[in-house]
Amino acid sequence: MSVANSKWKLLVIGAICGLIAVCLAIFGNPANMAFCIACFIRDTAGALGLHQAEVVQYARPETIGLVIGAFLISFATKEYKSTGGSSPMIRFILGFCMMVGALIFLGCPLRMILRMSAGDLTAWIALIGFILGIGTGVIFLKGGFSLGRAYETSKLSGMVISLLSLAILLLAVGTNLLKQSTAGPGSMHAPIIMSLIGGLLFGALAQKARICFAGSIRDVILLRNFDLLSAVVGLFVVMLIYNLASGNFALGMNTPGIIAHSEHLWNILGMYVVGLAAVLAGGCPLRQLILAGQGSNDSAVTVLGMLIGAAICHNFGLASSGTSVNPETKELIKGAVTTNGKVACIICIVVLLVIAFVSKRQTKAASN
Amino acid sequence: MRKKELKLVVTFHTTAEAMALEKAAKERSLLGRMIPVPRELSSGCGISWTSPLELREELLSLMEELQIEKDEIHEIMV
Numbered sequence: 201m202s203v204a205n206s207k208w209k210l211l212v213i214g215a216i217c218g219l220i221a222v223c224l225a226i227f228g229n230p231a232n233m234a235f236c237i238a239c240f241i242r243d244t245a246g247a248l249g250l251h252q253a254e255v256v257q258y259a260r261p262e263t264i265g266l267v268i269g270a271f272l273i274s275f276a277t278k279e280y281k282s283t284g285g286s287s288p289m290i291r292f293i294l295g296f297c298m299m300v301g302a303l304i305f306l307g308c309p310l311r312m313i314l315r316m317s318a319g320d321l322t323a324w325i326a327l328i329g330f331i332l333g334i335g336t337g338v339i340f341l342k343g344g345f346s347l348g349r350a351y352e353t354s355k356l357s358g359m360v361i362s363l364l365s366l367a368i369l370l371l372a373v374g375t376n377l378l379k380q381s382t383a384g385p386g387s388m389h390a391p392i393i394m395s396l397i398g399g400l401l402f403g404a405l406a407q408k409a410r411i412c413f414a415g416s417i418r419d420v421i422l423l424r425n426f427d428l429l430s431a432v433v434g435l436f437v438v439m440l441i442y443n444l445a446s447g448n449f450a451l452g453m454n455t456p457g458i459i460a461h462s463e464h465l466w467n468i469l470g471m472y473v474v475g476l477a478a479v480l481a482g483g484c485p486l487r488q489l490i491l492a493g494q495g496s497n498d499s500a501v502t503v504l505g506m507l508i509g510a511a512i513c514h515n516f517g518l519a520s521s522g523t524s525v526n527p528e529t530k531e532l533i534k535g536a537v538t539t540n541g542k543v544a545c546i547i548c549i550v551v552l553l554v555i556a557f558v559s560k561r562q563t564k565a566a567s568n
Numbered sequence: 569m570r571k572k573e574l575k576l577v578v579t580f581h582t583t584a585e586a587m588a589l590e591k592a593a594k595e596r597s598l599l600g601r602m603i604p605v606p607r608e609l610s611s612g613c614g615i616s617w618t619s620p621l622e623l624r625e626e627l628l629s630l631m632e633e634l635q636i637e638k639d640e641i642h643e644i645m646v
Binding site: 274279286341342344345346347348349350407410412415419422423425427428482483487491494560561563 | 581582583584585587588601602603604607611612613614615634635636637
């Protein structure tokens with residue numbers, strides 16, 4: 201049971217997760233997008249035809265593997281528990297906001313760490329926003345923020361998200377119904393079997409170690425506890441070594457080809473949204489997938505919020521663009537945040553603050 | 569690094585309940601602190617409360633008085 205209860209063990213598990221990301225990058229995933237929950241859910245939304253951005257459509261086996269890996273390990277270790285009923289529609293909004301923030305920054309907290317390990321200074325700046333968002337969430341937690349408790353539900357209900365993930369995998373490998381990018385990030389991927397195995401392993405390890413990028417910083421701020429942060433450090437160190445050894449380390453901003461932009465304020469605000477939403481929802485995008493796999497209906501709804509959020513981001517032009525080079529003129533084209541994206545980011549902050557203010561712990565006497 | 573000792577660990581359904589207990593315990597100068605839920609107790613990543621074993625009854629009555637809903641109470645090495 202206690203395979204993941206010390207800082208060193210967590211550090212090693214984080215390092216193994218880093219190695220999985222390294223393998224996926226070597227075999228075809230975009231280098232600093234070897235593993236990104238927001239990007240991969242966005243790609244999957246595209247594969248399902250929920251948005252029409254042709255360069256980001258691919259049913260990523262990694263996310264499917266994460267959910268199923270968490271389900272299998274939790275089932276095998278008798279930790280699978282189907283629960284739900286903790287303000288599911290508020291969680292849908294939190295998932296939606298998390299995705300808007302992530303696609304303004306261009307990555308989830310996991311990808312932020314990967315970008316940081318590749319020398320991308322814009323990701324280091326975005327980390328400020330992520331920490332501030334988590335800090336804001338902690339203030340609300342201390343003030344009694346609560347979405348209410350979850351209750352046990354039928355076992356099957358908690359399995360639905362895993363079964364849906366399996367269905368998407370079967371559609372991807374057995375039919376040509378899903379869309380698949382022929383250019384851009386969506387066309388860059390490791391072989392399906394490798395991505396799936398990587399996702400399954402990552403999911404199982406993340407379930408055992410309770411890896412959470414928001415939770416790790418929340419624990420440092422709230423409890424002065426560095427256990428969960430150890431796994432993040434392990435992952436970062438492995439990716440840093442890989443990037444240095446492979447020549448992928450490029451210290452700077454406006455680096456073409458890494459799918460990032462240098463609008464610092466919006467990088468900060470985008471990750472602020474992700475950090476705040478993650479604390480209110482009880483976990484970062486990765487953690488939501490893992491919790492959904494181990495039976496949380498509430499997290500499954502949060503994942504659906506992220507999926508729809510990703511589609512809306514591309515349908516309504518909220519997602520930012522990355523810095524690139526014009527192949528003909530060789531001119532640098534700076535990545536940018538769209539006006540719609542900026543408005544959506546502000547709206548998300550307001551919505552999150554309203555949710556945080558009005559959702560308070562209720563005693564039995566008060567609720568009767 | 570703290571030395572591990574046998575202690576009470578109270579788990580909750582929500583973080584807010586743990587916060588409420590922390591506030592009440594501080595007001596009454598009850599020994600204890602919040603910690604991440606130990607991995608051997610749960611795969612969740614919530615927050616729990618730990619206190620010396622001898623405070624069990626005081627904690628239970630405090631939680632009852634303030635309607636703080638606990639999940640479980642354990643005696644483990646933390």
